[in-house]
Amino acid sequence: MMLIDCPYCGPRNETEFGYGGEAHVAYPEDPYALSDAKWAEFLFYRDNPKGDFAERWVHNGGCRKWFNAVRDTITYQFKATYPAGSPRPNVSGGSQ
Amino acid sequence: MADVQELRRSPLVNRTQEMEQASGSAVSIREVRFTTQVGLRAEPGTPGYVALATHLGGLPERVGDVVGDVDTTAVLWLSPDEFLAVNEPDSGLAETLTDVLGDHSGQVLELSANRAFIEISGPASELVLRKSCPLDLHPRTWKVNQAYATEIAQTPVILWKVNEFTWRIAPRTSFADHVVSWLLDAMLEFSHREV
Numbered sequence: 304m305m306l307i308d309c310p311y312c313g314p315r316n317e318t319e320f321g322y323g324g325e326a327h328v329a330y331p332e333d334p335y336a337l338s339d340a341k342w343a344e345f346l347f348y349r350d351n352p353k354g355d356f357a358e359r360w361v362h363n364g365g366c367r368k369w370f371n372a373v374r375d376t377i378t379y380q381f382k383a384t385y386p387a388g389s390p391r392p393n394v395s396g397g398s399q
Numbered sequence: 400m401a402d403v404q405e406l407r408r409s410p411l412v413n414r415t416q417e418m419e420q421a422s423g424s425a426v427s428i429r430e431v432r433f434t435t436q437v438g439l440r441a442e443p444g445t446p447g448y449v450a451l452a453t454h455l456g457g458l459p460e461r462v463g464d465v466v467g468d469v470d471t472t473a474v475l476w477l478s479p480d481e482f483l484a485v486n487e488p489d490s491g492l493a494e495t496l497t498d499v500l501g502d503h504s505g506q507v508l509e510l511s512a513n514r515a516f517i518e519i520s521g522p523a524s525e526l527v528l529r530k531s532c533p534l535d536l537h538p539r540t541w542k543v544n545q546a547y548a549t550e551i552a553q554t555p556v557i558l559w560k561v562n563e564f565t566w567r568i569a570p571r572t573s574f575a576d577h578v579v580s581w582l583l584d585a586m587l588e589f590s591h592r593e594v
């Protein structure tokens with residue numbers, strides 16, 4: 304069982320959490336100005352990096368708050384968790 | 400007109416006798432009926448938060464914290480901006496807090512029918528709960544008058560340690576029956592005299 308460090312509740316079992324895709328995807332400033340292709344890109348296109356990835360998670364089994372996490376997609380290691388709305392922290396020791 | 404209060408039934412009224420029979424000196428179980436539960440939402444630092452905190456003698460600030468206690472009004476931490484106030488039946492707490500909040504941004508919601516409260520007490524109560532709770536229930540981690548949202552009987556509950564040997568378990572009412580069945584089964588081994 305993986306432990307995920309909720310920024311509000313502390314470390315809890317992974318079964319209490321839900322996944323919410325890539326973090327820091329900003330809503331377009333003027334959605335009406337976008338072409339269909341650009342709009343589809345905003346809605347559906349996501350990074351799929353090998354290594355550190357900033358993601359949204361929700362703590363369903365506790366405080367029910369959304370937060371962000373930097374997770375290594377190779378090792379599954381959670382390098383940092385931080386409240387939604389905060390900038391992505393710099394984490395050192397990234398995978399190769 | 401019939402008095403509505405006379406007609407209401409608590410979610411575990413059908414299990415009363417079973418719970419009485421299963422209770423012993425090591426561990427006992429009962430339902431705490433018709434507690435008043437009020438959901439509070441207010442962002443810390445806002446005027447609404449300050450108004451509620453002033454009236455209630457503070458609001459819990461971090462996970463596990465409880466302001467007040469089981470004998471008066473207790474406010475449980477649910478998330479940084481969400482709290483659950485609990486006190487005795489028909490206390491009118493929701494009306495009072497609605498007035499306290501006034502026009503400030505925030506929420507006061509009467510949630511008395513949302514959760515059932517099951518009280519499990521006795522020296523073996525921690526051992527019973529340990530069977531199915533993923534959190535560390537040891538007294539060195541879980542102090543008296545702390546409450547956490549967690550899972551018991553594979554059901555989301557709020558678990559509140561009201562004193563050294565007494566815990567209150569608050570599942571949603573529709574899960575209460577299942578949680579009681581689970582606890583009665585877990586209590587079985589403690590109902591016999593020690594050899």
